[in-house]
Amino acid sequence: MTHATPIAIEAVPFPVEPELTPGSLAITTAPLGERVGLLREMLSAIEDATPAGQRYLMTKLLALFRLELAHAALGFDRCQREIVGRALDALRIEATRMAPDAAAFERRGQLLVDVLALA
Numbered sequence: 001m002t003h004a005t006p007i008a009i010e011a012v013p014f015p016v017e018p019e020l021t022p023g024s025l026a027i028t029t030a031p032l033g034e035r036v037g038l039l040r041e042m043l044s045a046i047e048d049a050t051p052a053g054q055r056y057l058m059t060k061l062l063a064l065f066r067l068e069l070a071h072a073a074l075g076f077d078r079c080q081r082e083i084v085g086r087a088l089d090a091l092r093i094e095a096t097r098m099a100p101d102a103a104a105f106e107r108r109g110q111l112l113v114d115v116l117a118l119a
Contacts, residue, residue, distance in 0.1 A: 043109045058095040072119035
């Protein structure tokens with residue numbers, strides 16, 4: 001009779017490897033108002049999504065935010081770029097948690113969308 005050795009299970013943060021599909025990339029060519037509207041829509045859908053759906057939306061939003069902010073940052077001064085970079089890092093950290101706080105992600109994301117809308 002053999003006994004199976006128990007496997008240690010640790011809480012490991014989920015990897016966030018945002019992957020933009022051709023459909024996701026198509027939005028990057030839309031006018032700024034439409035892109036901002038899409039980001040707002042995606043953020044507002046996070047709290048109502050299932051946990052898997054929340055993670056999916058967070059991952060896609062991170063990738064879209066990176067693209068948008070890379071373009072917008074050209075008009076930012078050094079201090080503004082650092083602030084936006086820290087906000088984006090906070091979103092990435094939230095998304096990699098085992099149990100991300102959807103409301104916190106949405107609030108922080110809305111701030112970034114507001115910045116983009118003004119850019």
